[in-house]
């Protein structure tokens with residue numbers, strides 16, 4: 001597939017292969033974008049902004065609705081593309097497509113709710129003869145940079161609100177999974193989005209990303225990805241707005257009074273969804289001591305039922321991780337923990353046709369000094385610990401540099417309220433795993449998990465700014 005600049009599909013002599021991480025087969029190729037392409041895309045976005053900023057909201061809504069309809073109509077095609085270029089199984093991919101339809105529909109709806117407010121200027125002496133209000137204006141050109149793990153819906157989370165708010169966009173999708181984003185861009189073009197409002201440049205993070213985020217014509221960088229690239233971008237960006245959706249190693253607290261079967265099922269699913277490559281995936285599980293042994297046994301038994309295999313097979317529960325390099329890194333973290341005294345209860349091995357499969361792995365005895373304890377594994381590995389008192393579990397949950405989602409399973413209202421109040425994170429999920437997300441809720445983290453919030457209405461606020469108007473009689 002080609003990339004989109006100023007309404008034209010652009011090819012390059014040098015291309016980048018997109019490889020299916022299950023078997024290494026070639027899915028497609030995309031252009032190897034250069035800093036010159038970035039410059040052209042930003043120029044197109046600047047020029048398109050001059051008129052798009054004044055486009056009627058009804059026009060933006062109609063385009064967003066049409067794109068949502070197209071994605072819904074071609075659900076299976078989008079799902080197969082997600083499942084081929086990325087790690088997800090076909091069932092996981094279908095869910096992502098349905099969520100993308102919801103994200104785009106929400107964006108169309110929220111466009112009409114971009115309200116302002118009147119201001120009582122006469123609340124301070126001297127303002128008696130003044131009247132006015134504030135309303136929201138688009139920011140301008142937004143650089144949208146997206147990761148590999150949700151290659152369609154996380155793109156929609158940037159394009160939907162940006163376009164609803166009257167902005168123009170230069171999108172740089174993850175190099176390993178650019179195809180779903182390009183197919184979505186095609187749907188926007190087919191829906192009548194004017195040339196230059198959405199541009200997509202494919203190419204490596206540094207080569208394409210650096211000139212994109214450092215360009216002063218770009219007024220906001222909306223980034224989703226790892227903390228390392230996030231920090232690099234904040235240093236480069238200069239004086240512009242920044243939205244950062246970063247990683248985590250999410251904790252789940254399981255109290256002895258919980259619905260046991262539900263806690264096991266939801267936590268296993270939360271740990272191994274998308275082969276653990278999920279920013280809100282379950283990585284640390286703290287289980288109250290009276291039920292710890294039974295919970296561990298049930299958790300391991302449930303994990304052993306997982307069918308890992310070719311992603312397009314309907315009964316496949318988990319696919320490979322995104323590259324062999326990532327699989328080797330995850331494997332090395334398991335070996336490091338084992339060498340320092342941790343125990344692998346199931347999984348722990350790497351395999352698959354091209355070495356990209358990491359078995360669903362359950363561990364105990366992990367310490368906070370080990371990478372698996374304190375960093376984001378972003379793979380199908382989960383660690384369990386026993387605890388005695390809730391206060392202790394909350395302290396352990398908070399003892400990392402991340403804070404995206406945290407969860408607690410309990411039937412006690414006071415335990416839930418204690419957790420809500422004391423867990424340091426952007427969202428607390430009660431009686432489900434950390435990987436629960438509705439696309440309209442505010443989503444984002446604290447500490448190294450990010451800056452600002454997505455979730456359509458919240459992203460729309462981040463991507464617009466107030467302008468005040470004051471009439472004097």
Ligand code: NAP
Nearest residue numbers: 147148173174175204205209210225226229245246247279
């Ligand atoms: P990544 O390596 O940080 O890459 C994310 C994006 O940033 C890719 O498009 C990448 O391009 C680009 N990039 C890399 N270096 C750049 C630079 N110097 N300038 C501009 N862009 C640059 O992350 P990933 O491995 O794709 O995704 C996994 C991470 O994303 C995990 O940490 C996960 O937790 C996080 N994540 C967070 C959320 C959230 O909403 N909080 C959601 C999903 C994922 P290339 O592909 O070309 O390197």
